[in-house]
Amino acid sequence: MEKKQKWEYKNITEICDIEKAIVGKIYKEGTCYVKLSAVDEFVGQINKPQEINNRFAVMEPIVPVNHKYLYIIICKAFPEFLHKYRTTINLQFETLKQLKVQYHSDREMQEKTVKLISTIDTEINSVKAEIEGIKKIKKWYTGKMFL
Numbered sequence: 001m002e003k004k005q006k007w008e009y010k011n012i013t014e015i016c017d018i019e020k021a022i023v024g025k026i027y028k029e030g031t032c033y034v035k036l037s038a039v040d041e042f043v044g045q046i047n048k049p050q051e052i053n054n055r056f057a058v059m060e061p062i063v064p065v066n067h068k069y070l071y072i073i074i075c076k077a078f079p080e081f082l083h084k085y086r087t088t089i090n091l092q093f094e095t096l097k098q099l100k101v102q103y104h105s106d107r108e109m110q111e112k113t114v115k116l117i118s119t120i121d122t123e124i125n126s127v128k129a130e131i132e133g134i135k136k137i138k139k140w141y142t143g144k145m146f147l
Helices: 067-085 107-145
Strands: 008-011 016-020 032-035 056-061 100-103
Touching: 032 067, 056 067, 067 100, 067 107
Parallel strands: none
Antiparallel strands: 008 100, 016 056, 032 056
16 A cells, blocks of 8 residues: 655745845746735746846745745645735735645655646646637637628
């Protein structure tokens, strides 16, 4: 029987350094970021070293972690976190340090999670493309009805 790897809740500060983005600073690949003003559920991630606009808070990994996995766990936790901690349209930077994520420390489990989520995302995108194609066909037929 395969041993099931368990996740645990970890504070984001155990996985990442968190700071307000600094103008001119180059952040490393895999760094995630969220808006601090007019905040919504958006979570971004950079896929190469680059600057991040200073209106964002950045979460730069400090432990070995699959970058896509980091993005997935932050995206999963962020909406509930906002619901609980946002008091205005802005997010207080210090509050971000309260973010807790479901974390697998096992790299193999991180890889499996990324692969599974990627497969699901691919299927979702395929269905969305199919829906758009059907909408175009419907529009074409509807246009022909009234000639």
